[in-house]
Structures are given as structure tokens and as C-alpha cells.
Amino acid sequence: MNDQELRTTLITELGIKELPEEAQDEIVSKLGEIILKSVTVTIFEKLSDDARKEFEVLTTTGEADRIREFLAQNVPDMEALMAEELQKTLVAFREGDQLIGDNA
Amino acid sequence: MDKLEQKILESASGGASPSSIGGQILEKGLGGIKRPEGPTTTEGTSVTPEEIRAKNDTTIVEVMQDVLKTEQQQRGGRGRQAGPELGSAIQSALQATQEEAKLMESLQNGGGFVRGGTEAEQAIEAIINNNEQEAAPATSTEIVATAPKEQASQSGYSNTMERIWKENEAKRAAMGVGESGAGLELEPIAPKPVQIENIPIPAGEAGPHLAVPAATEQGPVTIEGTFTKIAGTEIVPSLNTIDGPLTETASEKTPEQLKQEKLEKIRAKLEHMTGAVEARAEKVGMTDRIRKIGEMWNKVPKRYKYMLAGGALLSGVGAAAVGSAIGVGAVGALGTALRGLSGAGLFVTFETILKVAHEKKTGAERSKAVETRHVLLAGLGAVAFAALLPKIMSDYMGSEAIQTGAQGATGAAIEVPVGASKIEYVVEKGGTLWGGIEHNLEAKGVFEGMQGGQKTYVLDALKDKFATMSPAELRAIGITSGNINVIHPGDHIDLTKVLGDTHLTADITHHAQALSPEQIYSIEHPVVAQPTAEALSGAASIHEAAPMSAEILPTDPAIITAAEEITHNYVHETFGTKGFLGIGAQDGMDSIDWKDPDVGFANQPVEKVLAAHPGAFPDDGARHFGVEDYTATQKMQAGLAQVQQETGVTPHPTETVVDYLKRSAITTLSEQAHNEPTTYRT
Numbered sequence: 089m090n091d092q093e094l095r096t097t098l099i100t101e102l103g104i105k106e107l108p109e110e111a112q113d114e115i116v117s118k119l120g121e122i123i124l125k126s127v128t129v130t131i132f133e134k135l136s137d138d139a140r141k142e143f144e145v146l147t148t149t150g151e152a153d154r155i156r157e158f159l160a161q162n163v164p165d166m167e168a169l170m171a172e173e174l175q176k177t178l179v180a181f182r183e184g185d186q187l188i189g190d191n192a
Numbered sequence: 193m194d195k196l197e198q199k200i201l202e203s204a205s206g207g208a209s210p211s212s213i214g215g216q217i218l219e220k221g222l223g224g225i226k227r228p229e230g231p232t233t234t235e236g237t238s239v240t241p242e243e244i245r246a247k248n249d250t251t252i253v254e255v256m257q258d259v260l261k262t263e264q265q266q267r268g269g270r271g272r273q274a275g276p277e278l279g280s281a282i283q284s285a286l287q288a289t290q291e292e293a294k295l296m297e298s299l300q301n302g303g304g305f306v307r308g309g310t311e312a313e314q315a316i317e318a319i320i321n322n323n324e325q326e327a328a329p330a331t332s333t334e335i336v337a338t339a340p341k342e343q344a345s346q347s348g349y350s351n352t353m354e355r356i357w358k359e360n361e362a363k364r365a366a367m368g369v370g371e372s373g374a375g376l377e378l379e380p381i382a383p384k385p386v387q388i389e390n391i392p393i394p395a396g397e398a399g400p401h402l403a404v405p406a407a408t409e410q411g412p413v414t415i416e417g418t419f420t421k422i423a424g425t426e427i428v429p430s431l432n433t434i435d436g437p438l439t440e441t442a443s444e445k446t447p448e449q450l451k452q453e454k455l456e457k458i459r460a461k462l463e464h465m466t467g468a469v470e471a472r473a474e475k476v477g478m479t480d481r482i483r484k485i486g487e488m489w490n491k492v493p494k495r496y497k498y499m500l501a502g503g504a505l506l507s508g509v510g511a512a513a514v515g516s517a518i519g520v521g522a523v524g525a526l527g528t529a530l531r532g533l534s535g536a537g538l539f540v541t542f543e544t545i546l547k548v549a550h551e552k553k554t555g556a557e558r559s560k561a562v563e564t565r566h567v568l569l570a571g572l573g574a575v576a577f578a579a580l581l582p583k584i585m586s587d588y589m590g591s592e593a594i595q596t597g598a599q600g601a602t603g604a605a606i607e608v609p610v611g612a613s614k615i616e617y618v619v620e621k622g623g624t625l626w627g628g629i630e631h632n633l634e635a636k637g638v639f640e641g642m643q644g645g646q647k648t649y650v651l652d653a654l655k656d657k658f659a660t661m662s663p664a665e666l667r668a669i670g671i672t673s674g675n676i677n678v679i680h681p682g683d684h685i686d687l688t689k690v691l692g693d694t695h696l697t698a699d700i701t702h703h704a705q706a707l708s709p710e711q712i713y714s715i716e717h718p719v720v721a722q723p724t725a726e727a728l729s730g731a732a733s734i735h736e737a738a739p740m741s742a743e744i745l746p747t748d749p750a751i752i753t754a755a756e757e758i759t760h761n762y763v764h765e766t767f768g769t770k771g772f773l774g775i776g777a778q779d780g781m782d783s784i785d786w787k788d789p790d791v792g793f794a795n796q797p798v799e800k801v802l803a804a805h806p807g808a809f810p811d812d813g814a815r816h817f818g819v820e821d822y823t824a825t826q827k828m829q830a831g832l833a834q835v836q837q838e839t840g841v842t843p844h845p846t847e848t849v850v851d852y853l854k855r856s857a858i859t860t861l862s863e864q865a866h867n868e869p870t871t872y873r874t
Contacts, residue, residue, distance in 0.1 A: 098502040104458070111455050113494060118462045120501040121489045125482050126469045128576040132476045140477070147580055155577075156541040160548065167546050170569045180465055 102181075123177050130173040134163050481580050488579035495637050500575065503568040538577055542570035615691050616670075619683040622766065622827030625676050629654050632691055638701060645712030646704040648805055653700045657690045678837050679830075755857035762853060763794075766827055784817045791818030793828050794850040798843035801828050 099105050099112050107115070135143065139162045146155055163169065445453070473482040489497075546566040550558055558566065617628030630651055633639060639647045655676065658666070663674030670685040679685065691697065707715075760781060768780030786792050793801060796819050806822045819825055828849070836842060841856040 094502045095498050098498055104454075107451055107455055113497075115458055115462070116501050117489075117494075117497050118466070120497045121486055122462065122465050122469055123501065124485050124489055124572065124576045124579075125466075125473065127572055128485060128580070129469055129472045129476065129478065129482065131573075132478050132481075133472065135476075153541075155538075156545055159541070160545050163545075164549065166542075166573075167549060167566070167569060170573065171565075174572075177465070181461065 119177075119181060122181075123174060126177050127170050127173050130169055131159075131163055131166070134169065136162075485576060485579040488575075492575070493635055493637060495640075496635070500572060503571060538574035539570050542573035542577075543567060546570060615687045617685045617687050619679050619681050619685065621681045622823075622830050623679065623681065624826055624830050624833075625658060625671070625679055625685065626651060626655055627826045628685060628687065629691065632687060633697075638697070642704060643712055643716075644805065644807065645715035646707055647807075648715050649704045649707060650697075650700050653703075654690055654697070657696070675837075677833050751858055751861045754861055755854050758857040758861075759850065759853045762831070766831055767824070785821065785824040786818070788818050791816070791820045793818055793824070795848050797846050798832060798849055798852050799845060801825065801849060802832060804829075 098116065102115065102119075104112050104115055132140065139158075142158065146158055159166065470479070470482060473479050492500075543566055546569060547558060547563075550562060550566070615632060617623075617625075617632065619628070633650065633654075638650065642650070658676050661669070661676075666674045666676060669687075669689065670683050671679055672683055673679065763786055764780035766780055767783040767785045769778045769783075780786055784792065786794050789795070801819055804819050804825050806816060806820050806825055816822075817824065819828075832843070832849070832852070835853060835856050839856040839860050841852075841859050843852045847855075
């Protein structure tokens with residue numbers, strides 16, 4: 089699948105095919121930003137206060153191995169967590185009636 | 193007259209036997225009966241609706257509606273097809289009701305007596321014959337009449353009719369409705385309107401799903417949305433109804449106005465979603481971090497934004513239907529690109545976490561589908577966390593102030609670095625200068641629409657610019673060896689001098705676009721051991737050398753064993769995985785990149801590996817290994833270049849990688865052991 093096919097698929101699935109290209113770009117960009125943010129926030133929500141402080145230290149070093157150990161230890165079911173958040177975000181985009189954070 | 197016909201008459205007359213019915217003559221049979229005005233209206237009788245209600249609490253219309261309702265429930269969720277079927281059933285039901293009413297009318301006369309006789313029997317027989325000739329759904333009369341005959345295979349429809357028949361008989365008996373059934377008549381009841389919105393709409397395949405039935409006379413059609421079942425997950429709504437609940441009404445708005453309205457609605461929704469996630473971020477004290485993610489995201493090239501959002505959908509964790517045309521391999525290719533976007537370190541971090549957790553949980557290796565999902569989630573996680581880790585962020589695209597709008601020779605928008613912004617490539621294990629340039633240009637979309645040979649031309653031309661620099665100049669930009677073919681992990685190479693020259697890159701891409709098919713072919717199929725091959729490989733060169741003669745083969749078992757161990761260690765470090773706490777570890781010798789008989793490096797000729805340039809984003813979308821995989825080939829090429837650089841041993845033209853590595857090790861060990869040069873190196 090090349091870039092154009094990916095774009096077409098995404099635009100179709102989002103239901104914004106009839107909108108101008110600039111508007112499509114705007115929507116995809118904004119949705120992607122929300123996805124990134126919500127996935128990150130949901131990981132942080134799983135951290136204890138102590139773990140968040142520890143993460144502060146890790147961010148200054150950027151050592152991949154330590155970050156991996158930290159996340160594996162503190163966010164054991166990351167896959168389910170990320171997948172669920174993605175789904176929530178995308179469903180919220182479609183429906184708008186149960187937006188992410190409404191229950192937070 | 194048989195028993196069934198008798199039963200019909202009993203039903204119609206409230207229990208009277210044909211023999212007790214007398215008097216009324218049917219005019220011209222059924223054809224002479226005046227058709228009621230409404231579906232359930234009877235005319236020309238002396239009995240009021242109230243009187244009928246008192247005697248018969250279940251009208252034929254109600255019976256039919258009950259039957260239809262039951263029938264519809266039994267069809268349960270057959271989706272859109274229920275529409276025409278239901279409409280047909282309703283029409284038949286109403287027709288049946290009319291026929292019943294006509295029969296009743298013809299059997300009754302003004303004085304409340306039901307007439308019968310030969311003519312009545314003939315009329316009833318005509319009804320039966322008529323009904324038998326009609327296709328399903330049958331009239332209620334026919335169903336009641338035929339039910340006993342079809343006991344063994346009767347449908348829910350028949351069962352319902354049978355049940356209702358019995359219930360009505362019991363009611364009649366309880367209410368004392370006379371054997372004569374005199375005065376029975378139908379109360380006019382309008383048919384219940386059909387609730388179209390209650391008909392389930394089946395989920396569609398990938399693509400536009402906004403199926404809107406035509407508006408009916410009942411008024412606007414409302415669709416609550418469509419639903420798609422993703423294998424192995426709960427049912428989730430698909431994203432094809434962004435409008436949310438739709439009410440199709442006549443609108444005088446222009447298409448442009450409707451589009452604008454839709455856009456404004458989506459904008460408002462996205463703003464609300466943004467506000468919600470920021471509120472959550474504030475609760476966990478990460479407002480600043482969320483802002484950084486937003487800032488970083490704004491710098492991400494457009495095509496990657498589509499990849500990330502599309503990847504979320506295609507991974508199956510989103511909510512969209514994934515068409516069969518979109519394969520696992522395609523998603524894997526997205527992962528490859530996202531890996532480059534976020535930086536390999538963070539990407540591997542997330543992928544390893546997901547992989548280890550999965551294997552620990554299931555006790556089994558990942559399937560391709562799971563691996564694909566992990567790749568995409570790792571891409572998302574890596575990009576998000578890149579914004580949170582200043583050091584990593586500065587190492588990758590986050591440090592590049594990117595502006596859009598410049599037009600490349602391909603005609604596609606190229607996102608180029610702003611003037612003085614530094615374009616840096618941080619070398620990781622297995623990295624090459626060629627790979628660093630390629631990664632940078634891929635991120636900017638420079639290669640979009642280019643064939644492999646054109647892409648190679650661009651990369652080679654840019655690499656040649658670095659090749660013209662002196663060792664001192666190369667060291668000044670971060671290549672610590674002073675040799676473009678020997679770069680080390682940890683080198684921070686400043687590519688700005690070449691890649692930051694937008695005129696140069698535009699000129700080169702323009703020339704690449706102008707290449708003839710023959711030129712492209714010759715680039716894609718280089719002659720090995722020619723200078724062009726050396727230039728294109730970006731790694732070690734191959735020198736013609738005579739095969740190793742038998743008399744100089746090493747015979748010291750200790751050296752051979754040590755050389756094999758060195759080779760093993762090298763391969764393991766390059767292609768093995770340590771896993772997490774040992775879980776998921778794999779010896780590099782067992783990796784598919786190394787040992788696969790077709791594409792594994794072990795038995796590939798060195799010259800083939802050095803000349804290989806698999807795309808980082810394969811057109812076929814499939815995942816590749818060994819000499820067909822971008823990352824693995826980059827590693828192997830860098831490794832071979834390093835071995836040649838450090839041992840000085842040159843590969844033979846047809847020598848396989850494993851043989852070359854062993855010979856290089858043997859050569860070095862032998863020279864160290866004897867403290868003198870050997871002839872093994874040639």
C-alpha cells in the first residue's frame with residue numbers, strides 16, 4: 089500500500105471523503121494529535137506518584153533500556169491500554185456522544 | 193367440501209357450520225363483492241364496530257400484524273433485506289385482510305344472518321384456489337387451512353397462526369359467541385406504520401458505508417449508525433457515519449453549505465476531544481508534556497500524520513472495517529516508516545515491551561497479526577514519547593524545524609529544513625551514511641513516485657558530495673573515522689551542509705526524474721566490481737582476488753574454532769535478540785535474517801549483499817527479511833564494511849557472507865598467532 093492508497097483508505101473510513109483536501113489534512117492532523125496525546129495520558133494515568141517522579145528523572149537521560157524497564161514494570165498491560173485508548177478516541181470521533189475524558 | 197374448507201367457514205362465521213349458514217347469495221362470486229375502501233373496512237353490514245369488539249377481541253388485521261411481528265422477530269437481524277420482504281409481507285397481509293373482509297361481507301347479510309349454500313361454498317373454494325396459486329406469503333386463510341397438513345414442517349409463521357387460532361376459539365367459547373356467529377364483523381383498524389429505523393442495517397466492507405435507504409411515506413429515515421464486527425473483538429461502530437445520527441430531510445442548502453456545516457461540526461467535535469484529553473493531562477500533572485507533544489506533532493511531515501492515523505485504523509485496534517485488500521504486510525511497512533520517524537531506540541523500546549508482555553501472557557510467539565499490531569502501537573508510543581524525552585527528541589526529526597510548501601522535482605510538496613536548522617544523523621549500531629541520508633529524505637517525501645533506480649541515483653549523488661570532503665572535513669561534521677564508509681555508533685553526523693542545500697537536492701531530484709528507462713535499469717542492475725557498484729553500495733568495495741589456494745588453508749583447529757566463535761558472536765550481536773530478562777531471546781544464528789535459505793545473509797554472496805538496496809517502504813507492503821529487508825541489509829552492509837576495514841581482508845567475488853566472516857577471523861587470528869602476515873587475506 090503506497091501513501092496515496094493509505095490516504096484514500098483513511099479518508100474514506102473517517103467519512104470525510106467529500107471534504108476539500110485541506111480540510112481532510114486538518115482533520116487527520118488534529119485527530120492524530122489527539123491520538124498521541126490520549127495514548128500518552130492513559131499511560132501516565134497508570135503510573136503512581138512515585139513512578140511519575142521516577143519518570144521525570146528518566147526523561148533527562150533518555151536511556152532506552154531504562155525507559156523500557158520502567159514502562160514494563162509500571163505499565164504491565166500496555167498493549168491493551170493503548171488499544172483501548174485508541175478505540176475510545178476513534179469511536180468518540182465518530183459519535184461525539186461519549187468523548188474521551190468525559191468519564192475521567 | 194373438505195374439512196379445511198369447513199374450518200374456514202367456521203372461522204369466518206364465528207363457529208357456525210356451513211349447514212347452519214343460510215340465505216345469503218354471493219353475487220358474481222368473489223368478483224362481485226364490493227371491495228372495502230380501507231384495508232380492514234367492511235361495508236354494508238348492520239353490526240357496529242363496538243358490537244363486534246365485544247364479541248371478537250382479535251380482528252383479522254390484528255392477527256396478521258401479530259403474525260408479521262412474530263415472523264419478523266424470527267428473521268432476526270437479517271438486515272437491510274428485511275425492508276422489501278417486510279413490505280411485501282405487509283402488502284400480502286393487508287390483501288389477506290381484505291379478502292377475509294370480503295368473505296365475511298359476502299357471508300353476512302343485512303339482518304345479521306350469515307348466508308351460505310352452494311354459492312357460498314363455491315365462493316370459498318374460489319378463495320382457496322386463488323390463494324393456492326399465489327406465491328408466499330399466503331393469506332391468513334390459507335395458512336390456517338393448510339397448517340394441519342404441514343404439521344411436520346410447519347414454520348414459525350404457521351405455528352403462530354395455529355396458536356392464535358386456538359386462542360380465539362377459546363375466547364369465543366368463553367364469551368358465548370354463538371354457533372351461528374351472527375353479527376360478526378371486522379372493526380376498521382388502520383395498519384400500524386412500519387418503523388423503518390428499527391430495521392437493522394448490516395455492516396459493510398471497507399469503503400463508504402453510509403447506506404441511506406430512500407425516504408418513505410412514513411417520513412424521514414433515521415439511521416443510528418452502522419456497526420462492524422472486528423474479529424476477536426467486541427462490536428464497535430465503524431467510522432463511516434461521521435455525521436452521527438442522520439436525518440434525511442429535504443434541504444434547500446447547497447452542497448457547499450452542507451460540506452461547510454459538516455466541517456464545522458467535526459472541528460467542534462475535535463476541539464471538544466482536545467479539551468477532554470487536556471483535562472485528563474492536567475489531572476496527572478502533565479500539561480506541559482502534552483503541549484510538547486502538540487508542538488512536536490506540528491513538525492511531523494504530513495505523510496507521517498496519515499501513517500499514524502491510518503495505522504491506528506489498520507491495526508485493528510481502531511474502529512474501522514479493514515478491507516481484504518489491506519494486508520498485514522502493508523501495516524508492517526507502515527511500522528518500518530514509523531520506526532524511522534520516531535527513532536529506532538524508542539521504537540524498539542516499545543516494541544520489545546509489547547512483545548515480551550505478549551509472550552509472557554500467552555506463552556507463545558507472536559502471530560503475524562499480533563506483531564503487526566505491536567509495530568503500529570510501538571510507532572505511536574515512540575512518537576509520543578519522543579516529545580517527552582528531550583535528548584531523543586533532539587536526535588530525531590523533532591529537532592528539525594520543518595516547513596512545508598517547497599516543490600520538489602517530483603511535483604510533490606517537499607518539506608525542507610529551514611535554512612540554518614541542523615540536520616543531524618545519530619548513528620546507531622549497523623547504521624551507514626547512506627542509510628542516514630535515505631532516512632532523512634524519506635521523511636521529507638523526496639522519494640515519492642520515484643522508481644528504485646531514481647532513488648538510488650539521488651542517494652548516490654548526495655553521498656558523493658560527502659565523498660568529496662577531506663577526512664578533516666568529515667571529522668568536522670561528525671564522522672570520527674574521516675571515512676564515509678566507516679561510521680561508528682554514537683557518531684553525530686551533521687548532514688546540513690549537503691542536505692540543507694535545497695537547490696542541490698532539488699537539482700539532483702530533477703535529474704533523477706529525467707533518467708531514461710535504460711539508465712534506471714542499469715542503476716538497478718549494477719555490474720559487480722565496477723566503480724559504480726562501489727559508489728552505489730555505500731559500504732565496502734569488492735576487489736577481484738584469486739580464490740584461496742588449498743595449501744594456505746589454516747589447519748590449526750584452535751584457530752578454526754576461535755574463528756567460528758568470533759563469527760557466531762558477531763552474527764548474534766547483529767541479528768540476535770536479548771529479550772527481556774532472557775524471555776524472548778534468540779540467537780542471531782537462528783534468526784530468519786541470517787539463516788533463511790533464500791534471503792538469509794549466511795549463504796548470500798558478499799557482492800550481492802553489498803549491492804542490495806531494498807526499499808525502506810516496500811511497494812508490495814509485505815514484510816521482508818535478510819537481503820530483502822532494509823534494516824537488516826543496512827546492518828549487514830555496515831558489518832561487512834567494518835570487517836573489511838578492520839581486518840583488511842577483501843571478499844572474493846562469489847564468497848558467501850559466512851565464509852567471508854570466518855576467513856577474515858582466521859586470517860586475523862593466524863597473523864596474531866604467528867606475528868606475521870598470512871596469505872589468507874587474498
